[in-house]
Amino acid sequence: MWAQMTDDDLIRSSDLIVVGEWMGQTSASHRGQPAGSDIGALAVTEVLKGKAGTTLALLAVAGAAAPRSSSDITFRRGDRGLWLLRRHSDGPIDLYAADHPQRFVPTATGAQRIAALRRLLGR
Numbered sequence: 001m002w003a004q005m006t007d008d009d010l011i012r013s014s015d016l017i018v019v020g021e022w023m024g025q026t027s028a029s030h031r032g033q034p035a036g037s038d039i040g041a042l043a044v045t046e047v048l049k050g051k052a053g054t055t056l057a058l059l060a061v062a063g064a065a066a067p068r069s070s071s072d073i074t075f076r077r078g079d080r081g082l083w084l085l086r087r088h089s090d091g092p093i094d095l096y097a098a099d100h101p102q103r104f105v106p107t108a109t110g111a112q113r114i115a116a117l118r119r120l121l122g123r
Contacts, residue, residue, distance in 0.1 A: 005102050007120055014084040014103070016050035016057060016096055017121065018042070022079040025061055038063045039095075040075065042083060048121050059096050060088045073101060081106040082114045 011017070025040035040059040047054050061075070062068070075098075082105040085096035098104050105113045 002101055005100065007117060010084055010102055011049070011117070011120060013086055014049060015087040016054065016083075016085040017048040017117075018044045018050070018054065018057060018083050018085070019046040019048070020044040020057065020080070020083055022075040022077060024077045025059075025075075027063065037061060048082075048118065048123050057083070057085060057096055058093060059085065059098055061097075073098065073104070075104070079104070079106060080108070081110060082117060084117075 005013070020042045023041040023043050025038040027038055037060050040061045042057040042059060044054050044057055083098055084103045084105075085098055086103075088095040088097040105117070107114070
């Protein structure tokens, strides 16, 4: 179950807010052992909050073989929209998470929502 977040809380808790397209995901491993999660790639076309010039964001996502719950968030190759990402870890690479339903607003069905969030961001 997910608790609704206010727009202000959502923006404040997001380290990187971008417009982009989901490119896909692949299994992650550490020293030959499954890491328990996959790494997804998001092609960034516009940065609204975060490091300017970012063209790729890596996301930690549930592994393809992991057990699923009805509340799990999944992305499909080609999903486009606004992504409100939080930093996932402080490891050697910037790894983000879109682990709440409000952290992805699809372009196809969310034009008004995207416009409202852009106004709050001053963009």
